[in-house]
Amino acid sequence: MTQKLNVVISTLNSKYIHSSLAPWCLLAGIEKYCDKNISAQVVEGTINEKLQNVADRIISKHPQVIGFSCYIWNIAKTRELILLIKNQLPNTIIVLGGPEVSYNAATVLKENQLVDFVLSGEGELPFALLLNAISHDDFAQTLPGLCFRKQEKIVVAPAYISTEDPPSPYTQKYFDSLNGRISYLETSRGCPYSCAFCLSGRCGNARFFDIERAKRELLLLANCGTQTVKLVDRTFNANRKRANQIFDFIIKNYGTQIPKGVCFHFEIAGDILDEETINLLSTAPVGAMQFEIGLQSFNPKTLKSVNRKTDMALLEKNIKLVIKNANMHIHIDLIAGLPFEDWDSFEKSFNIAYTLRPNMLQLGFLKLLYGAPMREQPNNFPCEYSIEPPYEVTQTPWISRDELEKLHCVEDALERIYNSGRFRRTLDLLMNKCDCTPFELFLEFGLLASEHGTQKISLNDYITLIFKYFSIHKSIDKIQLRDAMVCDFLATNASGLLPPILEIKDSAHKKAKMFLDSDCKTRQQKGVKRGLALLYSENCAVYVDYEEKNPVTLEYQLKKFNYMLQI
Ligand code: SF4
Numbered sequence: 001m002t003q004k005l006n007v008v009i010s011t012l013n014s015k016y017i018h019s020s021l022a023p024w025c026l027l028a029g030i031e032k033y034c035d036k037n038i039s040a041q042v043v044e045g046t047i048n049e050k051l052q053n054v055a056d057r058i059i060s061k062h063p064q065v066i067g068f069s070c071y072i073w074n075i076a077k078t079r080e081l082i083l084l085i086k087n088q089l090p091n092t093i094i095v096l097g098g099p100e101v102s103y104n105a106a107t108v109l110k111e112n113q114l115v116d117f118v119l120s121g122e123g124e125l126p127f128a129l130l131l132n133a134i135s136h137d138d139f140a141q142t143l144p145g146l147c148f149r150k151q152e153k154i155v156v157a158p159a160y161i162s163t164e165d166p167p168s169p170y171t172q173k174y175f176d177s178l179n180g181r182i183s184y185l186e187t188s189r190g191c192p193y194s195c196a197f198c199l200s201g202r203c204g205n206a207r208f209f210d211i212e213r214a215k216r217e218l219l220l221l222a223n224c225g226t227q228t229v230k231l232v233d234r235t236f237n238a239n240r241k242r243a244n245q246i247f248d249f250i251i252k253n254y255g256t257q258i259p260k261g262v263c264f265h266f267e268i269a270g271d272i273l274d275e276e277t278i279n280l281l282s283t284a285p286v287g288a289m290q291f292e293i294g295l296q297s298f299n300p301k302t303l304k305s306v307n308r309k310t311d312m313a314l315l316e317k318n319i320k321l322v323i324k325n326a327n328m329h330i331h332i333d334l335i336a337g338l339p340f341e342d343w344d345s346f347e348k349s350f351n352i353a354y355t356l357r358p359n360m361l362q363l364g365f366l367k368l369l370y371g372a373p374m375r376e377q378p379n380n381f382p383c384e385y386s387i388e389p390p391y392e393v394t395q396t397p398w399i400s401r402d403e404l405e406k407l408h409c410v411e412d413a414l415e416r417i418y419n420s421g422r423f424r425r426t427l428d429l430l431m432n433k434c435d436c437t438p439f440e441l442f443l444e445f446g447l448l449a450s451e452h453g454t455q456k457i458s459l460n461d462y463i464t465l466i467f468k469y470f471s472i473h474k475s476i477d478k479i480q481l482r483d484a485m486v487c488d489f490l491a492t493n494a495s496g497l498l499p500p501i502l503e504i505k506d507s508a509h510k511k512a513k514m515f516l517d518s519d520c521k522t523r524q525q526k527g528v529k530r531g532l533a534l535l536y537s538e539n540c541a542v543y544v545d546y547e548e549k550n551p552v553t554l555e556y557q558l559k560k561f562n563y564m565l566q567i
Pocket residue numbers: 191192193194195198199200201234235294
């Protein structure tokens with residue numbers, strides 16, 4: 001007998017601004033493959049909101065089946081959420097899918113009696129087939145990717161990998177729910193590489209969807225009110241010709257069919273960029289695209305051990321070339337805790353990466369994900385890691401627990417000082433004047449800041465900490481340091497009000513303001529906030545009108561003028 005089925009597809013996003021595409025892909029699968037007696041809706045939540053509220057939203061839909069997309073960041077909260085729901089809806093069928101449960105389905109089913117099914121691999125077709133089977137109460141057939149309990153046993157299926165293009169998730173309901181948040185676009189699945197710490201290599205060879213569909217969806221997303229379209233393709237330029245066609249499509253349509261201000265984010269491999277692509281990218285409008293380029297390490301032995309085949313010299317050269325154009329935000333990353341990467345080797349990798357001067361240098365820590373070869377081959381990768389998500393490595397034969405903890409202090413300082421973009425001039429000055437490497441500087445200050453405690457520190461207090469710490473350094477001129485910090489602050493903080501530690505009461509400030517206002521070209525515009533400060537090391541003043549930010553540096557433009565001579 002066929003029964004009507006009410007289905008909720010849910011996921012807990014890491015933040016409100018991130019809206020996982022997975023539930024919408026599953027919904028598209030249901031619409032394409034399910035019988036008409038099955039109706040489904042998406043209910044999103046975040047890991048930071050009260051779980052009872054998410055549970056209430058789900059329960060209010062009276063679902064007979066709930067599917068959850070599970071990731072490393074939400075699995076713990078998803079388990080709690082299931083408990084809350086099952087307390088009120090004990091007969092609801094719970095189905096889990098996603099990377100966090102795809103390769104450990106037996107354990108998930110053994111440890112969570114409230115979970116009825118796990119779907120391993122791609123979900124669009126398997127979830128729809130499972131719902132059809134539930135509605136017909138017919139489990140005669142084996143379903144792709146379906147893992148379940150059968151009496152005392154657990155039946156596990158291999159991860160399902162489709163050969164077709166998945167149905168498009170972009171419906172009016174998706175756009176309505178997006179509400180200006182970051183949108184995600186998938187134009188391929190899988191990855192041609194197989195890095196030992198990553199799951200993507202297990203999802204089959206890269207499968208590229210129809211390029212005309214990719215362009216169509218790219219335009220849809222660009223015009224839906226979002227500011228950032230994030231391509232989730234694992235190595236977007238794995239197919240160079242196709243990648244160039246899409247880059248070219250964006251460049252040609254930017255400002256016309258693609259509204260100015262929208263930014264497309266790509267994950268690419270830097271060493272396979274060729275001259276043609278680099279030349280093409282140099283013509284991209286400022287801020288139209290941003291790239292995330294994985295480095296992981298500059299130690300060849302480390303890279304080889306995790307199965308990464310990277311031409312490091314070419315990678316370095318290409319990153320420098322794309323950064324030189326200053327038209328794209330470039331994000332590169334390193335991973336601490338990889339095999340053969342000891343303290344000295346990591347320091348070396350960090351210093352090389354820093355000298356490339358990306359817009360963002362992310363220092364991540366190795367995580368041993370379920371299904372990743374590194375986790376499944378402990379003899380080859382003898383690491384200690386936390387048993388709870390995010391399974392971060394805490395010690396390896398090459399790097400100690402203590403050293404990894406110190407690297408967390410480096411990460412904190414790097415995030416706040418470098419990646420925030422709030423201290424560009426200050427850092428240039430410090431690097432010039434202090435006799436230390438970038439790694440030593442971030443380590444030294446990171447350790448100090450951690451002693452001080454930075455968890456809830458305000459920006460003004462952090463600025464005070466930096467100023468006080470470095471201004472007693474014998475090779476640093478206190479006034480030069482203050483002026484660099486003033487310029488950084490004015491360029492990145494639209495309040496226009498200097499933190500007390502950088503403020504100097506001076507009657508010349510008023511005169512400088514009067515001087516600017518006396519000329520119609522420099523007079524403060526109505527409705528536009530202005531920041532103004534005197535720079536004593538250069539004998540000049542600087543002002544900034546808080547109108548438009550540079551989309552790559554995220555800075556407002558500073559304008560200096562010689563007030564001493566002209567007043
Ligand atoms: S780390 Fe990147 S290149 Fe390596 S397998 Fe994963 S997605 Fe592919």
